[in-house]
Amino acid sequence: MITIHHLGVSQSDRIVWLMEELGLPYELKWYDRGDDFLAPAEYRALHPAGTAPVITDGDLVMAESTAIVEYISQRHGGGRLSVHPDDPDYPHYLYWMQFNNNLQSVLFIKIAVQSAGMEPTADNIMMTTTGRREEGIYRALEQRLGESEYLGGPRFSCADIMSMFNLTSLGMLGARAIDDSLPNTRAYVERVSARPAYQKAMAIAGPAASRPAG
Numbered sequence: 001m002i003t004i005h006h007l008g009v010s011q012s013d014r015i016v017w018l019m020e021e022l023g024l025p026y027e028l029k030w031y032d033r034g035d036d037f038l039a040p041a042e043y044r045a046l047h048p049a050g051t052a053p054v055i056t057d058g059d060l061v062m063a064e065s066t067a068i069v070e071y072i073s074q075r076h077g078g079g080r081l082s083v084h085p086d087d088p089d090y091p092h093y094l095y096w097m098q099f100n101n102n103l104q105s106v107l108f109i110k111i112a113v114q115s116a117g118m119e120p121t122a123d124n125i126m127m128t129t130t131g132r133r134e135e136g137i138y139r140a141l142e143q144r145l146g147e148s149e150y151l152g153g154p155r156f157s158c159a160d161i162m163s164m165f166n167l168t169s170l171g172m173l174g175a176r177a178i179d180d181s182l183p184n185t186r187a188y189v190e191r192v193s194a195r196p197a198y199q200k201a202m203a204i205a206g207p208a209a210s211r212p213a214g
């Protein structure tokens with residue numbers, strides 16, 4: 001059985017969500033962040049990358065959520081939440097599977113530049129580039145959700161599982177609020193949040209959940 005090593009309040013909640021969508025059994029092992037808000041030593045010892053999520057599946061120890069999600073979908077879920085290479089939406093699926101890392105890399109650069117005390121002025125090339133990229137990402141998101149019900153096509157897929165955390169929980173990294181300025185994205189977030197598997201997963205491992213007793 002797959003064990004999800006869940007770091008309390010982190011994007012490892014998406015693996016719980018995936019398992020609930022697929023109706024697969026799993027064991028949840030909960031870890032709390034340290035006082036520095038980072039993963040504790042016990043968590044970092046699981047995988048050299050030291051980031052959440054990590055899963056174990058028999059002898060396999062795997063990190064990086066994009067890889068984990070596709071691995072579980074294909075190996076344990078019969079590919080039913082993936083988009084097949086023959087599908088016309090396959091290129092979109094691949095693109096939106098990268099949305100998570102795409103947006104987060106921009107936000108991390110923004111935080112680094114800001115914490116170095118640099119001002120967001122027009123002659124600050126890093127701030128200009130980061131701002132332009134961030135705007136482009138949200139523009140692409142609005143455009144995609146204006147033409148397709150889900151990111152990977154007409155069907156809910158792993159691309160949606162990969163993307164929701166960024167739209168609901170990334171305020172702490174300065175992510176843009178999903179408000180009336182992003183109407184297609186806002187409607188999408190409401191639609192996807194209503195899914196029973198999403199609600200169940202968030203109750204188990206989402207931002208408002210806490211370590212189960214015992």
Ligand SMILES: N[C@@H](CCC(=O)N[C@@H](CS)C(=O)NCC(=O)O)C(=O)O
Pocket residue numbers: 007009010011012037038039040050051052053063064065066100101
């Ligand atoms: N691209 C990675 C990002 C992983 C990541 O940054 N995880 C955060 C949690 S949201 C983390 O491990 N933070 C704790 C730490 O860095 O100590 C993935 O999707 O798995």
